[in-house]
Amino acid sequence: MRRLALLALLLAWAAATPARADGAMQAAANAFYNVYGALPRRGSLPDATGRMRYAAVLSPRLNRMLNEAQAAQVRFDAKVKGAAPPLIEGDIFTSMFEGATGWQVGDCTGDAKTARCPVTLTHTPPAHAAAGQKPAQWHDILVLIRTDTGWKVDDVVYDAGLAFGNTGTLSGMLKMVVAQAPA
Template identity: 35%
Template sequence: FSHKSAKADAVQPDAAVAEAAAPAEAAPAPAPAPAAQSPEAAVVDFLTMHQRLGNSGLPDAGSMSAYNAFLCPSLADALRGARVRQEQFKASHPDEKPPLVEGDLFSSLFEGPDSYSAAGSTVDATHATVKMDLRHGEGAAATSWQDTMLLDLDDGIWCIRDVEYGGKWPFANRGRLSDTLRQ
């Protein structure tokens, strides 16, 4: 499953077949295709799915179909490549903990966010940047930060291309998710 299969594909019938099958009266025009979901809504929906799955580390093979609905092909491929490298590490180092097996990869904080909201975005024809306010914990002990989700419009659907980590504390994920996956 990928985000592209979520899009309804309109089939244009052959003009001659359409004319022969058309009733004498004009048929109502088809409803316009729905507008692409906003980048902000796509990110919030993704984080909701990610939180519900409760994944730590790389998503497992069973979870990837859910992730693929939100990820650009390049990021989904990078996750699959990291999973292959993780399995190779496990095979060659059976007594060691493999890389990327723990912690939230989609945010700066190891534990991941408890709550999140879009803080603003910039959008052009095919790219979007969505700043997310994220929080883990309650009260004075809560950790708050802002990460940035990078999206592309792919076949009419916003998909997540990368995550820029914004956490400033020691041991926060740094740089971009795509860089982390290449390690």
């Protein structure tokens, strides 16, 4: 009876303890940044080609939200006929408006369904930038979910606290865009 109680206690403790990544979570996060790094920074929602490239590394929910936000942007553009700026300006996948030029995925933690991966990001100004601009470094968090095809990015938590950067989450920003130009 004691052994059974001890076993039950150990199982309960293991279930309550966040799981360390087995490598698959971190590989999924790095796959996302491989796509991110290969695409030009447009300073807004990804175009159709970009969304196709991201589709393999994003969750179905986040892919759907990107498509809905793009459709909302098209509706908004048709309504204002160029008299207003886009609903989103700046990089949507990081806290910093200019986006990241480098990243390092930290240790992911989670369970069998969801994971969080802290990421250290950097932005190095281009050589032709104004004198005195220094590299910036900040932290964001990728939220992953396990799908039938493996781990996928389901959200980005903008964790930098920058004065002029994104705050909240990527999914929250995309919901705001859709609310600005409903179908």
